[in-house]
Amino acid sequence: xxxxxxxxxxxxxxxxxxxxxxxxxxxxxxxxxxxxxxxxxxxxxxxxxxxxxxxxxxxxxxxxxxxxxxxxxxxxxxxxxxx
Numbered sequence: 001x002x003x004x005x006x007x008x009x010x011x012x013x014x015x016x017x018x019x020x021x022x023x024x025x026x027x028x029x030x031x032x033x034x035x036x037x038x039x040x041x042x043x044x045x046x047x048x049x050x051x052x053x054x055x056x057x058x059x060x061x062x063x064x065x066x067x068x069x070x071x072x073x074x075x076x077x078x079x080x081x082x083x
Contacts, residue, residue: 002071003043004064005034010055017053018061021046 005022009015009032022028025046026036038046043063050061066074 001038001043001068002066003036003038004066005036005046005050005061006064007032007050007061008059009061010058014053014055014059018050021049021053 003026005026007015007018007022009018019028022034022036025038025042026034029035036043036046043065047063054061
């Protein structure tokens with residue numbers, strides 16, 4: 001399944017660590033947004049690894065699961081890939 005992961009991380013060092021971890025699982029499509037093709041096991045693994053890096057009082061990470069049909073309907077305007 002396609003999982004869109006977005007994040008808002010206050011600390012620069014945490015943000016870099018989280019971004020680097022996400023690069024292991026998917027592709028960056030905007031500065032704080034990644035698209036990942038994951039099964040449930042890999043999603044749980046990613047979520048656990050990111051949670052270990054997160055400051056829950058300051059930061060947030062969101063996981064949006066897209067069904068196959070919904071993922072096929074994603075529209076991109078402008079440059080197709082992120083930074």
